[in-house]
Amino acid sequence: MALSTMIYNHLPTTQYSSMTKLSVVHAHKQALLDPPKAKPSNSASHLAESLSQLLHLHLETPPRTQLHHSIWDSFSEEKHSTPTTSPKEVIANKWREIHGSSDWDNLLDPLHPWLRREVVKYGEFAQATYDAFDFDSFSEYCGSCRYNRKHLFEKLDLTRNGYKVTNYIYAMSHIDMPQWLERSHLADTWSKDSNWMGYVAVSDDEETRRIGRRDIVVAWRGTVAPSEWYEDMQRKLEPFGQRDAKVERGFQSLYTSKNQSTRYNKTSASEQVMKEVTRLVEMYREKGEQVSLTITGHSLGGALALFNAHEAASTIPNLPVSVISFGAPRVGNVAFRDELHQLGVKTLRVVVKQDMVPRMPGLVFNEGLQKFEDITGTLEWVYTHVGAELKLDVRSSPYLKRGLNLVGFHSLETYLHLVDGFHSTTTSFRSDARRDVALVNKACDMLVDELRIPRCWYQLANKGLVCNGHGRWVKPKRDPEDIPSPAREKSVDAFVDRMQTQDVLESVPYAV
Amino acid sequence: MALSTMIYNHLPTTQYSSMTKLSVVHAHKQALLDPPKAKPSNSASHLAESLSQLLHLHLETPPRTQLHHSIWDSFSEEKHSTPTTSPKEVIANKWREIHGSSDWDNLLDPLHPWLRREVVKYGEFAQATYDAFDFDSFSEYCGSCRYNRKHLFEKLDLTRNGYKVTNYIYAMSHIDMPQWLERSHLADTWSKDSNWMGYVAVSDDEETRRIGRRDIVVAWRGTVAPSEWYEDMQRKLEPFGQRDAKVERGFQSLYTSKNQSTRYNKTSASEQVMKEVTRLVEMYREKGEQVSLTITGHSLGGALALFNAHEAASTIPNLPVSVISFGAPRVGNVAFRDELHQLGVKTLRVVVKQDMVPRMPGLVFNEGLQKFEDITGTLEWVYTHVGAELKLDVRSSPYLKRGLNLVGFHSLETYLHLVDGFHSTTTSFRSDARRDVALVNKACDMLVDELRIPRCWYQLANKGLVCNGHGRWVKPKRDPEDIPSPAREKSVDAFVDRMQTQDVLESVPYAV
Incomplete structure (x- = not known):
């Protein structure tokens, strides 16, 4: 699919006049067809313009049902x-x-x-x-x-x-x-x-x-x-x-x-x-x-x-x-x-x-x-x-x-x-x-x-700081078990291998 | 205190050469002394420049003891x-x-x-x-x-x-x-x-x-x-x-x-x-x-x-x-x-x-x-x-x-x-x-x-959203008593006035 077609498809089907569509498509055809060597700066500016239009198409707010x-x-x-x-x-x-x-x-x-x-x-x-x-x-x-x-x-x-x-x-x-x-x-x-x-x-x-x-x-x-x-x-x-x-x-x-x-x-x-x-x-x-x-x-x-x-x-x-x-x-x-x-x-x-x-x-x-x-x-x-x-x-x-x-x-x-x-x-x-x-x-x-x-609401209270017994805001230490541990060691593998012979499905899947 | 002096005082005492100080002071004097009618645009640009310098003085990072x-x-x-x-x-x-x-x-x-x-x-x-x-x-x-x-x-x-x-x-x-x-x-x-x-x-x-x-x-x-x-x-x-x-x-x-x-x-x-x-x-x-x-x-x-x-x-x-x-x-x-x-x-x-x-x-x-x-x-x-x-x-x-x-x-x-x-x-x-x-x-x-x-750390967990019993993130209602109540009504005043005659210090100061 050519860029021009792609952009055409991105146009809201009911919001833009055909004139607008055509002029955008034309701009992109220009950008793609202009020989770069003959008109380098012009072509570059066409491309920039096209990209800009591509980005800004979405800025238009189609009239939405007012709820x-x-x-x-x-x-x-x-x-x-x-x-x-x-x-x-x-x-x-x-x-x-x-x-x-x-x-x-x-x-x-x-x-x-x-x-x-x-x-x-x-x-x-x-x-x-x-x-x-x-x-x-x-x-x-x-x-x-x-x-x-x-x-x-x-x-x-x-x-x-x-x-x-x-x-x-x-x-x-x-x-x-x-x-x-x-x-x-x-x-x-x-x-x-x-x-x-x-x-x-x-x-x-x-x-x-x-x-x-x-x-x-x-x-x-x-x-x-x-x-x-x-x-x-x-x-x-x-x-x-x-x-x-x-x-x-x-x-x-x-x-x-x-x-x-x-x-x-x-x-x-x-x-x-x-x-x-x-x-x-x-x-x-x-x-x-x-x-x-x-x-x-x-x-x-x-x-x-x-x-x-x-x-x-x-x-x-x-x-x-x-x-x-x-x-x-x-x-x-x-x-x-x-x-x-x-x-x-x-x-x-x-x-x-x-x-x-x-x-x-x-x-x-x-x-x-x-x-x-x-x-x-x-x-x-x-x-x-x-x-x-x-x-x-x-x-x-x-x-x-x-x-x-x-x-x-x-x-x-x-x-x-x-x-x-x-x-x-x-x-x-x-x-x-x-x-x-x-x-x-x-x-x-x-x-x-x-x-x-609210926007971007997924956040920790006080960015993870907590108030300690002295009234000071400090970063708490991680629970020891939540400290990253290196990938499986040989000895652990051997242990897990032994465990696999037993039917303890709930405990086996964990690599330690 | 004239602007030039003020700016002079704002210069870190040990970090700037006297030449720098003098040129800044000079720029401000220029800005203040230039007759506005004769050189309006020049004066304006001097002022802008002066303001900019005033702002940017603080951008210089004086060498601080490396700890x-x-x-x-x-x-x-x-x-x-x-x-x-x-x-x-x-x-x-x-x-x-x-x-x-x-x-x-x-x-x-x-x-x-x-x-x-x-x-x-x-x-x-x-x-x-x-x-x-x-x-x-x-x-x-x-x-x-x-x-x-x-x-x-x-x-x-x-x-x-x-x-x-x-x-x-x-x-x-x-x-x-x-x-x-x-x-x-x-x-x-x-x-x-x-x-x-x-x-x-x-x-x-x-x-x-x-x-x-x-x-x-x-x-x-x-x-x-x-x-x-x-x-x-x-x-x-x-x-x-x-x-x-x-x-x-x-x-x-x-x-x-x-x-x-x-x-x-x-x-x-x-x-x-x-x-x-x-x-x-x-x-x-x-x-x-x-x-x-x-x-x-x-x-x-x-x-x-x-x-x-x-x-x-x-x-x-x-x-x-x-x-x-x-x-x-x-x-x-x-x-x-x-x-x-x-x-x-x-x-x-x-x-x-x-x-x-x-x-x-x-x-x-x-x-x-x-x-x-x-x-x-x-x-x-x-x-x-x-x-x-x-x-x-x-x-x-x-x-x-x-x-x-x-x-x-x-x-x-x-x-x-x-x-x-x-x-x-x-x-x-x-x-x-x-x-x-x-x-x-x-x-x-x-x-x-x-x-x-962290910067700007004073924040609520998830911007105040909480996960309800159905697994949905919702804004909880305020406690009724934390909903703003209008300023004191006449009837409340009368009540408080009566209370003031008694020695109940802990309850009196509150307006309802």
Whole structure:
């Protein structure tokens, strides 16, 4: 799809006169067709103008049905006493289709309600990597998870999803991408080199019965600063794996970097996750169980999910591997996409059409050239997306503000809200959507004022300071068990191996 | 003091070469001496340049003693186990001097430790008006106090000061100063017209014995946005009282506005505070007690304190009235100052020399013309300060960041920190200062990173949202008793009057 067409599609269908549409399309055609050498400055300014128009299109506020306060008030009161979840369906006989065995044909539009619930479940696993992350650069634990893996789901009220965390994943924070990962301002920290990057979890017995197999989940943490991405991602493709696949250098570096002198990354994120997944697969297969791997992530986390899927499908025979990503950027070239396809990896990309991140890297370059792909086949040097797409539209929700909001469009909670309310592209937002609307504003300002939900409300009281017995405001020490512990040691492995021979399912899954 | 001299005085004494000093002074002289008609644009640009230099002088970071992390760590650990207060001295025989009977001669430099404690006490009363204020524009109680007057000091841990709140003061929020007061975004609020503007409190028996008289305190709330002030305060002086005094129109409007159609301002702030103060004075005088009135406020609150003092001293015979203000702007002309003097009002202005607000209104105009005052005497049209000044310097504290910080320089917590550490202009910050340093960063970013105190840390968990039984994040309703109640009704007054004849001191001071 050419950029001009893409932009055309982004125009609100009823709000703009055809003249406006045409002039915008014309501007973009100009930008793409002007020979750069002949009119470099003019072309650059055209491009800048086009980008600017692309960004500002969303600033126009389409006339929205004016709802009176009383309507919102009764809405709030009614919703406040409605549970946020419905009874769970048993999907044991449908799980392969829900995870893409038929490439999600006829499941996305309209969106099958069983699939919707599963997509939200995995999205909540990805959201947990943000909610529990220590962003405080004055904390000696900046860049770690605030809770021990045994308590993560309990602290975040996610035990209802029926999974247990078995291991944490760390990645080097010294890779050459500025400001992607968090670092403490302090000299003496839990780790100068690593960030908590996600976790491995596994379904418990009850959930396993409901979903028809033992499901291993890997959730990858992303980043939440799209403006930095735009700067950072005009980068080179580098080889990945044994064949023609090439991937974005920065992403790959994050996935594979390690250093013997560190405490948490003597092994890379790749090695950590593959070791844990392999252990779990073997353990449950030995018990005669059917096992699947579902990898999820938002933004950068969605990119890492693809590497992880590629590696797992290449390494572990006959393992059903699916990826459910949210607002993920492009990761690699067409050969990378084709290899994932050949490996049987099923990828469902959830994308908000107003979100810029899925159009990166190569926002302008790629969109303009993608049409050539149909002609030339595999282009080594063009980033491309993989898998099926579930496309959401910010304008479908009556609860969301109009106007440009780069952070809000990209926010994972916005995604989950839109999934929850999506029925089909031709019908309006589900009136019986139950997910708590207030969650959307946790880290952005997307909800209409009438809902009275503060912007960016997800915060600790007094930023974690507490008043001690002397009346002084101090940062409390972490509970010893919530202090990050390095990845599994040999001796611990041996212990766990011994435990695996016993039938103590509830205690085994935890790596110590 | 001419502007050039003022700027000269603001230069760090050891950091700048005399050449730099001279060139800055020269620039300002140029700005002041250039005939405006001959070179209007040039003069304007000179002035802009001068202002810019004035602002940027503070951006230079003087080399500060580099303290190692270990020193800060041991500092933190030691401080964390030190009480924030010392035993209180009995000042019964000194209170008149402490409240300015000798115009604070020989008490300010060095600062008398008894005076220091009292200044901090009154500053904490002013700070309470910020700490308890509901700033949430999505709250139906935006602009009110979050707590009932009976619980204010308890909630803010101020009961140790030995006072009890007897009444709240409200002011009209519809006066013609943009954005000074808070208004809710909502249509249905506790009040569309009023803001909580402060309170009246009175010393309890124990504190009364310690300080030698029954002390009535009025604490006025200020605003915390100096950038808006600079826009808003190029205004006209208007008559105040019966004689030549003139005062800033906006301040006066806030103090005197009322409207019969409102719930909280059927009477003005002036009428509310005077009624309550008069009631308390009469009540305690009938008991044969000695009574004083101390009025405090920060910023705008310091301006209101002066009106209040003028009115109280004019109205109530033989009442010792003193004002202790923090970072207050100029309020009126020289006649206003003289009238306060003749009325016997004693004013101690605490001023941080880097704070811009005390130089307003008329930042440039006044500083340049003040020298004429010595020649011409009373100038009706020049704003002037009143009373004695306790001048503090941000650079005196080893805990504070260097660099321009308009909000931080003006913050009341910065003032209280500097008072606590001030011994004299020639000695360094008190090593035995006990006030919790962390408080400085409550609403700004002034503490050096080594202290590891987050910026702007004073905040509610999840902005006050709580998760209800259905898993939904909602704004809890206020406790009924914390919902603002209108000012005293006639029937209530009658009840209180009856009560005053009995000796039930603990229950009487409260207006219902």
